[in-house]
Amino acid sequence: MKLTFLDPVYASPGPYACAYLDTSRDVDDPETAMGLRRRHVREELAGQGADTATVAAVAGAAGADRRVAGRHGQAIFASHGHLVLVDELPEPPAHDAARFTRLPDVLPLVVQHAPDIPYTAAAVHRVTHADTGAPEELEVDFQAGRWPSSMVSPGVRHHRRGPADQWPRGAARIAAELAELAYGSDAEAIVVSGTPWARNVLVNRLPRQLRERVVAVAGDGRGAGPGRALMERELEAAFRGRLSARDRARMETFLAQRARGGGAVEGMADVVAALQRGQVSALLLNTPVQFWGPLWTGSEPTEIALSPAELESFGVLGCQEGPAGAALIRALVRTGAELVVVPRRELPLEEGVGVLLRYTDPGTRP
Template sequence: MELTFLDPVYARPGPYACAYLDTSRDVRDPEGAIRLRRRHLREDLAQQGADNATVAVVSDVAGTDRQVSGRHGQAIFASHGHLALVEELPDPPAHDAARFSALPDVMLLAVQHAPDIPYAAATVHRVAHPEASAPEELEVDFQTGRWPSSTVAPETRHHRSGPAAKWPHGAAEITGELTELIRRGRAEVIVLGGEGWARNVLENRLPDSLRERVVTVAGDGHAAGEGRALLEQELSEVFRGRMSERDRARVETFRARRTQHADAVEGMAAVVAALQRAQAGALLLNTPVDLPLRLWAGSEPTQIALSSAELESLGVLGFQEESPGAALIRAMVRTGAELVVVPREELSLGDGVGALLRYTDPGVPL
């Protein structure tokens, strides 16, 4: 999974105010609950030394995601009175959290983007007009996205309708539009729902190269609330336990290289050493995330270590202790490394982390 969506955070200098809060709308009096969360957020950031302007900008945006219904959360990052990034979270945090620190704590947001599977979804349903004696119509909705972030930040939903009797011809036109969206978004999975006959016609009109990616579901996608993805419930079933093709390939490569003791490392010490040299092409992270060690970090992304003494020996000035997630993700983003989130039961890693290396330094043991 690429982490370029985090670039706006690091484009601004620190220190950063970071907030994770539950902004679900499926509770009694959500506005009242969010007002209380907002007040606690302001108090927490102020107690940690955040400046008034930064506290205000975080507070102002907290809970403004009224267009998203149901259960979800929000992640907010700001510095020096300016908003750096705000994103919806598919799952609310277990506990609201506010932090003011030299490095932004983006780990939870990054993990909630995984497995970041590009997909397309389409559904067809029949509409009758008995009161107008009009012929039956078929309505089609289709949408592309990246799972699971698109559940609460869906892309444009396209809607088409036409006479049911002319559906074979109409399906051909719609698959032309859908195919273009699929190719543009590089969708790995195409999920089709709705009425069986109409859905099958739509599937059969797709090019052969795309038909093998199709998964059919029974739902019609119309239970989703405002600001939610088309076929959200069905997508959650389709993608449960699934990784993107790119991440799956990274995991298999790591398994093979670890067996050969070549170009793959695991454990916090080895991963940190690789990040110090901008050597990591991809970092593998076990979930649930449990990083046992604190890290030390300087002003530059590669200034990362397990101890202050190590940074001193490297001639680094102005460093401090940081949470491991904040230090690791900054180093990854700024050196162009990818993130692969993998369940611990599928691939257990020393200290919960591993790395695929871009190159091997002959003078440094793996």
């Protein structure tokens, strides 16, 4: 998974106010509940020394995702009085949290972006008019997204409708639009549901390359509330336990390199050493994420160590202690490395972390 969506966060020098909030709308009187959360965030950040403008920026964004129905959360990051990133969470945090810190703790956010599968979804429905006797119609809704973040941050939903008796011709036009959307979003899966015969006609009008990516699922695609992904339940069923093609390839390369005894390492000490050298192509992270001890960091992303003495031996002064996840993700983003989130049951890693290396000789680059 590429982490470029975090670039705006690190464009600011910090310190950062960070908040993770449950902003679900499936509760009694959500506005009152959100008001209490907003007040708690203000008090927490002010108590930790955050400036008034930054506190106001976070509080102003808290709960602004009213357009998203149902259960979800929100991650908010601000610095020097300005928002640097606001993102909806498919799953709300177990507990609300607000921190004012030198490094932003974005790990809970990035884990919820995984496996980051690009897809397009299409649902085909029969529309009858028994009351008026008008001819039967078919309607199609389709949308592109990246699972699971699109669950609460969906793309534009397209809607088409036409006579059922002209469906072969209508399906060809819609298939052309669907193909354009799929190619434009680099979709690795085309998930389709709805009336079987009409769905099959639509699939058969797609280019062969896309037909090979089709995943047909049960369900009618209905039921997604405002601000939610089209075919949310069907997508969950299709992608459960699946990695993106890119992440799967990274994991297989890691396994091959590890078997050969070079090009891949695991365990926190070796991972940190590789990050110090800017040597990491991708970091593999086990979920559920285990709680590591803190890491020490300087101002540069490669200034990361298990102890302050180690950084001081490199001539780094003024290093600070902080959560390991915050330090690891900053180093990945700022050195252009990727993240692969993989369940521990599928690939258990020493201390829950491993890295695929860009090069094996510290003195040379590929």
